[in-house]
Amino acid sequence: MIEVKLGKKTALLPEKWEEIKFSKFLDFMNLTRTFKTPKEIEEMDVDEDIREFHITLENLKVNTQLVSFWTGISEDELALCDVDEVGEAIKDLGFLSTPYKPIRIENFVFKNEKYFLPNPDMSKQTFGTYVEAEQVEMNNAKLKKGKIEILPEQIAILCKKEGEFYIDDDEIDKRSEIFKELDMATIWDVGFFLTRLESLLMVSFLTLTKEQLIHKQKLQQKEQ
Structure with a gap:
């Protein structure tokens, strides 16, 4: 965290994704999502001679809200601060607009518990894994619509402790809640892996099912 001075107050701002909880x-x-889009700002119904002024005012409003959100200092208090101080705080938050580069991980530790990312080898899984794959598929559809709030549940479904093969809905709900406190670096790393894995889970299951069906048919033919 980095300490910033805003008027008579000091506050801490995150410097990296590891310092931000998912919640x-x-x-x-x-x-x-409450901010106007660049297109909406450009299309504001104002006189051309004062358009630039309105755009500047809108950007200033957004910056004030952002700094207030991350520092906990009210917008009224920030209005009394030096413009350069607020500008510096915005620069410090610049990493939020930089794409995160995920790293490959096989597990993560949270609240002294180790959780393992799933193995796409369906031959070692059960029908419960297929049910999970369907749940993940439904959640992925929500993610594609921008509903990132589903990520903790996605992780709760697929990431398990050592020795676990299947967990019930109550445990998924419980873990989904605590995973809201995961740091965003872990969320991005796990989320990146799971988006690649989920289709593999379904394809692997279907492939395995087909192989088992062929094997069963061969056995039936031998018995005839």
């Missing part, structure tokens, strides 16, 4: 990031995303 906080979700609130941040919900806040940004």
Whole structure:
């Protein structure tokens, strides 16, 4: 975290994704959805001679809301701060607009518990894994619509402790709730892996089912 000075107050701002919890990031995303898009700003119904002024005013409003959100300092207090101080705080938050580069991981530790990412080898799985794959597929459809709030549940479904093969809905709900406190670096790393894995799970299951069906047919032919 980095300490910033804004007027008579000091506050801490995150410097990297590891310092942001998913729950906080979700609130941040919900806040940004209230902002006007660049297109909406450009299409504002104002006189051309004052358009630039309105655009500047709109950007200033957004920056004030962002700094207020991350520092906890009210917008009224920030209005009394030096413009350069607010501008520096915005620069410090610049990493939020930079694409995260996920790293390949096989597990992660959270609250002293180790969770393992799933193995796409369906020959070692059960029918429960197929049910999970369907759940993940439905959640993925929601993710494609921008509903990132589903990510903790996605992770809860597929990432398990050592020795676990299947967990019930109650445990999924419980873990989904605690995974909201995961840091965003872990969320991005796991999420990136799972988006690649989910289709493999379904394809592998269907392939395995086909192989088992062929094997069963051969056995039946031998018995005839």
